[in-house]
Amino acid sequence: MALAREATMANNLNRQKNREQIAVPISLNTISPLVAILDFGWIVLLGTAAGLAYHAAALEGNGEISNYIGSGIAVAALYSVFAHAAQLYRASNLLRIRWQVGRSILVWLTTFVFLASLVFILKIGATFSRGAMLAFFTSGLFANAIVRFIVARVCTYVIASNILKPNRVILIGVENDFGSHRATSALECCGYAVVGEFSLPIGPNQTITKKALRSLLREVVRYVRDARVDEVVVAIPWDKQDVIDEIECELRVLPLPVKLVPDDMTERMLRRPVFELGPTKVVELQRAPLSATQRNLKRTMDQICAALGLLLLLPLFGVIAVAIRLETPGPAMFFQTRVGFNGRPFKICKFRTMSTQDDGPIVVQATRNDKRITRLGNLLRRLSIDEVPQLLNVLRGEMSLVGPRPHALAHDNEYDRLIATYAIRHKIKPGITGWAQVNGFRGETPELGMMRQRVENDIWYIEYWSLGLDIRILLLTIARVLKSDNAY
Incomplete structure (x- = not known):
């Protein structure tokens, strides 16, 4: 084994010498x-x-x-x-x-x-x-x-084209992992030249004796002193802390950098943002969907638009309220429990468009030609005017102009059991309109697949939110609400 390794490293050295004869002396x-x-x-x-x-x-x-x-x-x-x-x-x-x-x-x-x-x-x-x-x-x-x-x-x-002089490195790691490790296998594509590989002496029980390890590291030191090497790269699992400590101790005599490559699990963690938490550093496993600045920006736009909308539409509210009371007995406004930000329930405000006011453990979705919908209610629902009073919810901070549409408490509990990613919708405030609505997922969802698509659109919106996206959704809502066939 040792003879084979020496032959391989000799071939690597000869290949690198031939390459460096024509290389420019810069890296x-x-x-x-x-x-x-x-x-x-x-x-x-x-x-x-x-x-x-x-x-x-x-x-x-x-x-x-x-x-x-x-x-x-x-x-x-x-x-x-x-x-x-x-x-x-x-x-x-x-x-x-x-x-x-x-x-x-x-x-x-x-x-x-x-x-x-x-x-x-x-x-x-x-x-x-x-x-x-x-x-x-x-x-x-x-x-x-x-x-x-x-x-x-x-x-x-x-x-x-091998024009540049590469950084010459040697690898220390597990023999079978040299070619499969993502970082070490791509070194030559980034201007490095691997001139030697040293495999850890792993026993039959996946153990490494200190004597065998020290013998290998002395061989590494001799090789580095005989050949011109720029760096030593160590690629072993990070849970072998005793082996890492021994390598660090034995290679301290070398006047060159020794670098430890993260294993697959550690690399996934290091790709995430790192922050300070008191006296230590932490890896962020999940970020808030919106930063504090983004939340304040979205909230400011919601407050200004909701206040202006209510001020301008107040006369229309009065006319619609009177028309609803004249057509059927009962209140003009309808309040129903919906699930909002972080799963908290709130009372959503709408113009009453049905002869019933369902708000309990069982709520039946409105369907086409639903007999519960009044004649005026049918017009209000088709034009989405029944949703306009939700500007009050926006002003109170319970909703946003744009976000995932809130569902009745009964429907929320049902879909939460059926769709694994459903609860992600609650990571931001619900909206009067949303990305799912402007993409056609509006109204009744008789099939579970339709609700899944609505949820996927909502999650996409949460992940890619921007103020420009909100403005785009609002403009698309105005353009498409008049020709929608899914509102009833």
Whole structure:
């Protein structure tokens, strides 16, 4: 076994020597600052060109080139700071085309928002030409995407063609896991060269004797001293703490970094956000669907729109209430127990559209040609006017303008037993309208599959919420409510 391993490592070394004879003596990590310098250069050039082009087109002159160079330098400096914070120049990230394009555009937006805020606070708006900066910003969006695409493709090509000098590493781990481990198997694609593999001496009972382990580690030390190695990578399960401690202790004599690769379980945990919790750090297993800022933003829009809506529609409320009382005996408003945010029950407010007022352990869904629905109620339900009084629930903080539609308590209990993901709908406030409603899942749900689709739409909305999505849903609601066939 030892002879075979030595032969394999000798072949790896010979292959790497042949490769390095034609390689440029820089690594992928060296490219990162070069990309940062490239970004600084093209941003300054673009800022200057955009300013001169705007001045020539709009003002029919050449303008002061020094002003546009200064603007370009200011934007380039801010962009560099934000890009480093966003890990845009991290070596492994340079190869991710879609990630690079999306992250660079986000950094570009952040740069201009910060610059605009700074200009406003310092009252130096006269220094910058608004037209030139707008041209600079717009052209920069496209330039960012093009540059990131080119950088990622060039880095991928350079690594594949063996032009760069790779980081030489040796692996210490379980023999059968070297090829299957996701991190170690992809090292060569990221500019690393594996020049040696050392398998742990695992016994028949999956145990490792300290004597055998120390013998292996001494062999590692001799190999590293004879060959030129840049890093040692350890890929073993994290539950073998005694083995990790022994490796760390024995390899302390080497003047090079020793890195521990996470196992599959630990890697899944490390992908999650890490926060401080008092004196320790914690991994976030589940985040709140909306941050505090997002909740306040959504709540502010709800309050303003609900207050304005009630103020404008108050005369209409009076007319409808009188018409309901004249058609059938009973109250004009109907209050029913629904399940809201975090599973808390509340009383939803609607115009009464039926001759009955079901609100108990058994509630029958309205169906087409339902005899309980009054003639006026049929019109109100088709136009969704019966839902408008729920603006009162929005104003009271029990509902939102947009969110999963709340169901009667009886239906909620039933579907909670039948659909495993049903309760996820309660992670945010229920809404007067929602993503499921504008996608056609509105009204009666005679089949369980229809309710499942409604729940899937609600969960999608919770995961991808944005203020723009809320506005889009409100506009789609207005456009589609008049032609919906599912409301009765």
